[in-house]
Amino acid sequence: MRIKNQNKLQRFGELQQARVIALFSLVGLSITFLMMCFALLNNDTPLALCLLSASAIYGLAFYWVKNKGKVKLSSYIIIYSLYILMLYLVYTGGVASTGPLWIFIVPPVSLYVHGLKKGLLNIAIFVSLTCLIMFFPHSVYAQDIYPFEFKLRLLYSFLTISFLSALYEFSRNELYNNALELNQKLHKLAHFDELTGLHNRRDAQLKLNQNIAVFNPEQRFSILLCDIDYFKLVNDKYGHGAGDLVLVKISEVFQRTKNQTDYVSRWGGEEFLFILPQTDQIEAFEVAERLRSAVFEQSVSLDDEDIKVTISIGVKEYHMGLSVDQLINDADKALYEAKKLGRNRSISAA
Template sequence: MKNQSKLQSFGELQQARVIALFSLVGMSITFVMMCFAVKNANSILAISLLFASVVYGLAFYLVNNKNKVKLSSYIIIYSLYALMLYLVYSGGVASTGPLWIFIVPPVSLYVHGLRRGLINIAVFVLLICLIMFIPQSFYAHAIYPIEFKLRLLYSFLTISFLSALYEYSRSELYNKALELNKKFHRLAHYDDLTGLHNRRDAQLKLNEQIAVADVSKPFSILLCDIDFFKLVNDKYGHSAGDAVLTELSQVFKTSLRETDYVARWGGEEFLFILAQTDQTEAFDVAERLRCTVFQHPISLDDEDIRVTISIGIKQYNPQLTLDQLINHADKALYEAKRLGRNRSLPTP
């Protein structure tokens, strides 16, 4: 739906902005850290940070100039994993490198979502455990006190849990917003009883049709009314009347061409918009609808009844306003009912 697509597009735009901002901040921070590493004569760390800064700069360029949001997010998150693992392995400056790993959970969950983000975090935890707890005899790596390693892991897991809780809440709120938007869109554009488009949506559709109308192949409208509908309500009750409206709505939808449009105009009235259809062709469509309805039995209280419809027909021409177009079709409908109902009548 159009409004739902707008909301999803807004969410995608918001994500692109966050990715761009994170890329820019990551590029700036790693560049500053690289300068400190150069000052401290730590050439390996400086090269690693310079490489990370370039990667973040590439990610920023891709999302900001090429609109490659997904590719940029992958570059960011996996380069972040690599940098954090290196800082844990090397110790960074004065063995403070592992303290940077706390930025992993929120970024990972935001980029990958809850399920995949948690899987990646679990793999990341496994890798840093392997780095920190495997004895030095296997390979050389930074040495940390056991108390530091355990508290680092406890804190990281706590931050991961809180980040997952936040991401779950954010995702739930976003999904609920999409559902509400979908519900409001349906209420605004569809009739709750019949499932057809409603009057408001039909007016929008008519305005769109008028804006693109082709003089060589105009469109036509049908204004349809169920004959003696009040008698159905009086005899069988309003719930039976609702059943008749619902049943006929299904008949209309299955009887029309793919390019045609039908809406509940109000009460027992229906409006049809026939694209690229002149008045003669519209009359043929109206007659087919009228005959189909007449031949379609409707079961009410173990009794099959048949209802009829009257139809007013009007072809659009550029001299008519929307109100005039509807009024012409309404007058034709009134005349069809005056002449005895169960008939289709075009305007002169």
């Protein structure tokens, strides 16, 4: 169940990322197409062709993420085409040397697509290439020369935006991880017993309802209702801490002894409930005896004293038409009969 919840959160995260990538693709397509139209009006054919290519790439990415579900591929196409477009605008100056002003969209997009570590690495590479173009124009034959003060302020501003974007991405990751951890803790509290680590009563009731809902005669199942004998005397003589230790040790025996497909929960206090799939009453009784013998052979060490603990078990096979309460009551009656007959035994319900 915990894995299922994690998968749900992961799928939600992937769906959210797909929506953001699709939205960015659509926005990128619209903006680059509009800028292409302005470039054509200004008779800047090279810039118009570059923007048209970028618009087509964003359109293709939007198609892939919406119709093909290729989120990762689309995101990589978007981010690397964005790098190329931004470097081109820095190189050429764009319209009236304002092209470099667009580079501020690189940090948040890069960090969102790549994550914190890889995003920062790519930003560092982008900054290095940008500095190469602006500060060493003769080495790459830059088409536009910027004032030195403009280049410094552009670089400082870009680094500031990168730092703030990285801080936001770090905080976002921390919040997501904290939410995931909290979800796991709440799930554990809702479905597992804190002391023994076994499933709790609420989870067992859900499991019983599920088994009854899909029941058919060919997929029978049985339950075992177990109770630790003279558990109150253990608490009275050795204290509640010793009683808790007994519960933990008995739970460990159950976990080791049960079949892999069997389900065990702490039903309440010193009672435990087993759900045995594909098991009739005769087979369930054999499982009960195996569990009882395993507990009898287990000693619990309390300070300098080893004590023996026994259990009594009521066995009941589910039949069509029984409710959860009727099934539990029948098993409880068999358990009461085992107690009445001297404890440390298993009794099958009628």
